[in-house]
Amino acid sequence: MEKIVIKGGVPLTGTVLVSGAKNSALPLLFATLLAAGESEIGNVPQLRDINTTVKLLGEFGALVTREGDICRVDARQIAGIEAPYDLVKTMRASVLALGPLLARCGRARVSLPGGCAIGARPIDLHLKGLEAMGATINLDHGYVDARADRLRGARIYLDLPTVGGTENLLMAAALAEGETVLENAAREPEIVQLAAALNSMGAKIEGAGTAVIQIQGVDELQPLKCRVIPDRIEAGTFMIAAAITGGNVLVRDAIREDMEALIGKLSETGTEIREEEGGLRVIAPETLKAVDIRTSVFPGFPTDMQAQFMALMTRATGTSRISETVFENRFMHVCELQRMGADIHIDGHSAIIRGCEQLTGAPVMATDLRASASLVLAGLAAENTSEISRIYHLDRGYERIEEKLAALGARIWREQE
Numbered sequence: 001m002e003k004i005v006i007k008g009g010v011p012l013t014g015t016v017l018v019s020g021a022k023n024s025a026l027p028l029l030f031a032t033l034l035a036a037g038e039s040e041i042g043n044v045p046q047l048r049d050i051n052t053t054v055k056l057l058g059e060f061g062a063l064v065t066r067e068g069d070i071c072r073v074d075a076r077q078i079a080g081i082e083a084p085y086d087l088v089k090t091m092r093a094s095v096l097a098l099g100p101l102l103a104r105c106g107r108a109r110v111s112l113p114g115g116c117a118i119g120a121r122p123i124d125l126h127l128k129g130l131e132a133m134g135a136t137i138n139l140d141h142g143y144v145d146a147r148a149d150r151l152r153g154a155r156i157y158l159d160l161p162t163v164g165g166t167e168n169l170l171m172a173a174a175l176a177e178g179e180t181v182l183e184n185a186a187r188e189p190e191i192v193q194l195a196a197a198l199n200s201m202g203a204k205i206e207g208a209g210t211a212v213i214q215i216q217g218v219d220e221l222q223p224l225k226c227r228v229i230p231d232r233i234e235a236g237t238f239m240i241a242a243a244i245t246g247g248n249v250l251v252r253d254a255i256r257e258d259m260e261a262l263i264g265k266l267s268e269t270g271t272e273i274r275e276e277e278g279g280l281r282v283i284a285p286e287t288l289k290a291v292d293i294r295t296s297v298f299p300g301f302p303t304d305m306q307a308q309f310m311a312l313m314t315r316a317t318g319t320s321r322i323s324e325t326v327f328e329n330r331f332m333h334v335c336e337l338q339r340m341g342a343d344i345h346i347d348g349h350s351a352i353i354r355g356c357e358q359l360t361g362a363p364v365m366a367t368d369l370r371a372s373a374s375l376v377l378a379g380l381a382a383e384n385t386s387e388i389s390r391i392y393h394l395d396r397g398y399e400r401i402e403e404k405l406a407a408l409g410a411r412i413w414r415e416q417e
């Protein structure tokens with residue numbers, strides 16, 4: 001097992017380039033199953049979750065080749081419809097195979113993902129929507145077994161604006177017979193890119209990015225050719241790295257309109273953010289002001305930035321309250337931050353953070369993807385040395401993070417445990 005070692009206290013300076021968005025690349029890769037041809041996706045980040053998805057596409061009989069950041073998927077022949085537990089348990093997004101396989105082959109057998117560190121994360125809304133479109137869904141031996149001769153359009157109200165649920169149903173509806181309307185749909189930028197990609201394949205989708213999406217089903221889709229949008233969560237993580245270390249960093253390819261909530265909150269801390277050279281320039285203030293945040297679905301403050309912002313607030317002057325409204329157990333980073341001297345206590349779905357003068361480096365353990373990012377950020381700000389174990393969590397969603405941070409001046413490296 002590997003660990004990351006950080007000798008903190010260095011203000012970060014320089015330029016960092018944001019990689020392609022994990023949470024856009026994943027649905028786009030599954031969308032290639034909808035077309036009997038060779039699709040090509042550019043700016044695909046080198047991440048564990050991408051590797052898992054490539055393995056899954058292979059399980060379905062697709063031929064996947066990678067050349068740098070380009071992924072080519074030949075889905076002419078679909079020879080399998082089962083997503084096995086050993087892959088799904090490592091990546092919940094595997095459930096995004098359901099919609100495409102059902103739409104393309106009329107059959108899908110996908111292991112239930114099971115719980116994860118941040119919450120139960122059921123997929124009941126995915127299944128309810130597919131049933132509304134005529135699929136027969138059976139749960140047996142931990143697998144979702146779904147069948148449909150041909151999916152038919154339906155009006156579906158989503159009890160929650162689920163990102164994955166919206167993506168699964170978009171892909172299913174693209175090849176269904178008739179019109180589907182998704183109400184209370186998720187509005188994330190990754191949904192907008194998926195809908196645009198499906199339309200470039202011949203789908204007829206309107207309203208992506210709003211709460212109501214209309215899809216006119218078609219009989220066939222052409223292969224996909226597109227380039228993944230920049231990762232707004234990776235960009236936000238680097239912006240906080242600049243703010244927490246007292247640095248001055250240009251985050252290249254960060255897209256302002258995808259990050260308004262984070263930018264607004266970061267600005268309230270006194271951090272200066274301005275558009276520059278096709279990215280965002282982030283300049284840390286002398287002292288950080290404590291700011292309250294409440295996570296929400298897009299365009300609200302992203303839950304995927306909550307842990308990172310909490311690390312920042314441990315260094316602010318004053319007390320901040322962070323409320324997590326999306327997941328039920330997304331405070332796993334709190335006890336690790338406390339080991340580094342942070343003054344945090346949990347009150348139900350909120351955490352109260354009293355800023356402190358200085359964090360102290362310590363051996364800590366990553367528990368989930370964004371929690372591990374918050375420990376890296378705390379380590380960058382802490383005096384003396386931190387060691388972060390179980391960094392396989394980090395590698396799921398950040399491409400070469402220690403190299404990118406070292407290029408900004410951080411004393412950070414990876415070594416064997």
Ligand code: EPZ
Binds near residue numbers: 022026122127303397
């Ligand atoms: C996506 O997960 C992201 N993952 C998550 O990012 C992100 O945190 C989440 O959206 C919210 O923005 C990918 O895109 C691969 P949801 P997803 O369905 O689709 C409940 C990261 O760090 N729910 O919007 O699983 C669910 O329990 C990851 O990159 C149901 O109850 O999120 C949760 O409380 C972590 N029933 C809430 O909705 C359902 O059928 C949001 O889930 C579906 C969801």
